[in-house]
Amino acid sequence: GAVVSQHPSRVICKSGTSVKIECRSLDFQATTMFWYRQFPKKSLMLMATSNEGSKATYEQGVEKDKFLINHASLTLSTLTVTSAHPEDSSFYICSARDGQYTDTQYFGPGTRLTVL
Amino acid sequence: QKEVEQNSGPLSVPEGAIASLNCTYSDRGSQSFFWYRQYSGKSPELIMSIYSNGDKEDGRFTAQLNKASQYVSLLIRDSQPSDSATYLCAGGGTGGFKTIFGAGTRLFVKA
Numbered sequence: 001g002a003v004v005s006q007h008p009s010r011v012i013c014k015s016g017t018s019v020k021i022e023c024r025s026l027d028f029q030a031t032t033m034f035w036y037r038q039f040p041k042k043s044l045m046l047m048a049t050s051n052e053g054s055k056a057t058y059e060q061g062v063e064k065d066k067f068l069i070n071h072a073s074l075t076l077s078t079l080t081v082t083s084a085h086p087e088d089s090s091f092y093i094c095s096a097r098d099g100q101y102t103d104t105q106y107f108g109p110g111t112r113l114t115v116l
Numbered sequence: 117q118k119e120v121e122q123n124s125g126p127l128s129v130p131e132g133a134i135a136s137l138n139c140t141y142s143d144r145g146s147q148s149f150f151w152y153r154q155y156s157g158k159s160p161e162l163i164m165s166i167y168s169n170g171d172k173e174d175g176r177f178t179a180q181l182n183k184a185s186q187y188v189s190l191l192i193r194d195s196q197p198s199d200s201a202t203y204l205c206a207g208g209g210t211g212g213f214k215t216i217f218g219a220g221t222r223l224f225v226k227a
Binding site for chain 1: 148152159162165206215218219220
């Protein structure tokens, strides 16, 4: 149980385009999902916390207009990188918490974004 | 500033030895603790969670929690080369508190 999927696993796009990444909890309802990015050999960096039906809470320094997050249902959250630039190239990972009263996070497999 | 501190390593152990990974946390309100394993180029995978003082064993893994010392550890017995990865320690509180991740300790198990 507690499986989280992410799609796509890898994406290459041109500078200036927008990219949407989907995160799904497959066998549980996730009231809260999290979006992280990770640069090579660096630690996880939390970008935002996404709660179903409400606006995402962004971490300091993360541009909410550039990284659009939508958590439309208890099993789906999306991250859209708008007007992508080469510096947005990174490994984006989502996670989902499996209940309101637990802090256990299960991670998706990640999406590797390359912006040319 | 709530923090989770880990030695970045690398920690190198021979195959078959016990690997000991340590973590300290600053928030005394933290009630839940987690160890994740992350292979290079992959996302973190949950190994263990621990909520109470003492030891919790699962196969070759033992998590230890000491809330008085604000200290969490992970022991890996009979280490295998396949255990070579970065191990992330995380601490959080129940009811919506943010989970704080450490920067991770790189473990190398030499064959």
